[in-house]
Amino acid sequence: MDPHIIILGGFGLLILLVAWVPVLIKGLPLSLPIICIGIGMAFFLLIGEGALQPRNYPQTTEILTELTVIISLAGAGLRIDDPLKWRVWADTGRLLSITMPLTIAATAALCALALGFPWETAILLGAVIAPTDPVLAADVQVGPPRSGPSDKVRLSLTSEAGLNDGLAFPFTFLAIAVAIHGTQLGEWTWHWLLVDVLWRIVAGAGAGWLTGWLLAMFMFHSGKLSLASTGQGFVALGGTFITYAGAEAIHGYGFIAVFVGALALRSTQKEVHDYHVRLHDFTEEIERLLMMMLLVLFGGSLAGPLLDGLSWPMAFAGLAILFVVRPLTGMIGLIGSQMKSRERAVVSLFGIRGVGSFYYLAYATNQESFGQIDNAWTLVSFIVLVSILFHGMTSGLSMSWLDRRRELARRRR
Template identity: 85%
Template sequence: MDPHIIFLGGFGILMLLVAWVPVLIKRLPLSLPIICIAIGALFFALINEKGLQPRNYPQITEILTELTVIISLAGAGLRIDDPLKWRFWADTSRLLSITMPLTIAATATLCALALGFPWATAVLLGAVIAPTDPVLAADVQVGPPRSGTSDGVRRSLTSEAGLNDGLAFPFTYLALALATHGLTLGDWTWHWFTVDVLWRILAGAGSGWLLGWLLAMFMFHSGRLSLASTGQGFVALGGTFVTYAGAEAIHGYGFIAVFVGALALRSTQEEVHDYHIRLHDFTEEIERLLMMMLLVMFGGALVGPVLDGLTWPMAGVGLAILFIVRPLAGMIGLIGSRMKSRERAVVSLFGIRGVGSFYYLAYATNQQTFGEIDSAWTLVSFIVLVSILFHGMTSGLSMEWLDRRREAARRRARR
């Protein structure tokens, strides 16, 4: 049989599994990402004993992961029903301004001192590992549009994932600058702060809001010519790509622009329009399809050499980042939050790592030469694997536990 026929048949089976598996595992401590990785590992073990090595294809890895993250960020923004008021976003600001920098600093220090990585590579790993992943965090995020005001845990994790993927970029640029100039301060420091930090963040947020508002005008306020009247879900992709490209054209962060643009679209006076649900559903379907492809390939990489360089010290550092650094940084960042202690603990623990980490690592690899970069790929692959397994098996149970506790508290309050 021709290879392309086998590919088409196999791809069709995988697409059917994406739709079917969530129903099969609904009551099991499993997740769709875990199943996709298992399928990829089994498939590549049967047809190619060498597996895949994403390190050898950084350009392809960067493009595929970038596309997946962009679409996922748009979906995250479209899901948030909560108004743009401080009391709803205070916890998010704490996670972004305190938890994320603490995680980057602690990760970089561990990688430099415990593993002996060059500081440029260590800082890169801090930037790569710090963002929570919007692609793999579906079980701990808010529901579809118009599903009601969300609880603090789901809202915090959704909004954090929506923004910190873009906010990891300044630290990625810092790692690139350190790889070029070393640890000596110079003119590059001022350029990094003014351009890579201030301008790119503000340009991304500003252009995202403007383009999101303009899209809302075309969708809902153009009379018979409105895009909403078409009922086409792929408009979500068009708007997402235009917003991303518009921000990047003025050297802003496109990831930030896409999420902010989706928030702007949802905050219009037509936020209750059924078309928001159509846009979200189409985005979610494309996101799942891309996620499936990437995780199947990641499973194929696991049967190859991607973890061959893993050592016990690297494994220890990876576990410490997931189960010590992130939880502690999260609890510190959420000091003063109105969430209960158990809710703060869940938010701190569920800093899921995934597709975004591979994007930043591939992006940096394509831009500059880093020392110990093969070990960096190994460490990131290990962390992502453990995160997918642990968070995939515990996220649903944890959220159900929190929901039961809230319902019990509401019943007691009514008595």
């Protein structure tokens, strides 16, 4: 049989599994990402060779992960029913302004001082590891449109993942600048602060909001010519790509623009339109297919030499980043939050790492040379693997436990 026939058949089987597996594993401490990784490992072990290693193809890795992340960000923005008010989003602000910088600083210090990475690579690792992943966090995010206002835990994790993927970019650019200029401050520092931090964030948010508002006008307020009248879900992809490209064209952060644009699209109407649901559902389906493909390839690369360079110090550092640094910085950032202590603990623990981490690492690799970059790929791959396994097995149980505690508290009132 021709190889391409086998590939097509196998791909079709995987698509069916993506739809079927969530039903099979319902109630079990498993997740679809774990199953995808297992399938990838089993397949490539069966054929006797590992999949293509992402570190050897950074440009392809960057493109595939970029596409997956922006579609996931659009879906995250479309599913949030909560109003855009500070009292609702205050915890998100704490996670972004306090927890994320602390995580980057602690990770960079750990990698430089304990593992001996050059400072530019250590800073890059801080930027790569800090953002939580909107692609893999389905079990801890808010529900689809019309689910109603969500609890503080799900909203915090969804909105954090939606925004911190873009906010990792300034620190990625900082790592690139240090790789070029060294750690001594100079004119490049002002360029980084004014352009990479201030302008790109403001431009991304502004372009996203404007594009989202304009798309809403075309979708819902154009009479017989409205896009909503078509009922086509793939319009979500067109809007997402236009928003991303528009922000990048003015040197803004496209990731921020896509999430903010989706929020703007939702906020133009007080009630959720049927077309909002259609757009979200189509986006979610495409996101799952892309996620499946990437994680099967990731599982296949694990069957090869991806983790061959992992040492015990690197493994301990990776575990410390996941289970010490993130929980500790999360609890510090949420000081003053109205969430209960158990809710703050869950938010702090479930900073899932995944596709976004590979994107930033590939992006930086394509821009500049970094010392010990192979070890950086190994460490990030290990952290992502452990995160997918741990968070995938515990997220559903943890959220169910929190829901039961809330229900018991309501009954006691």
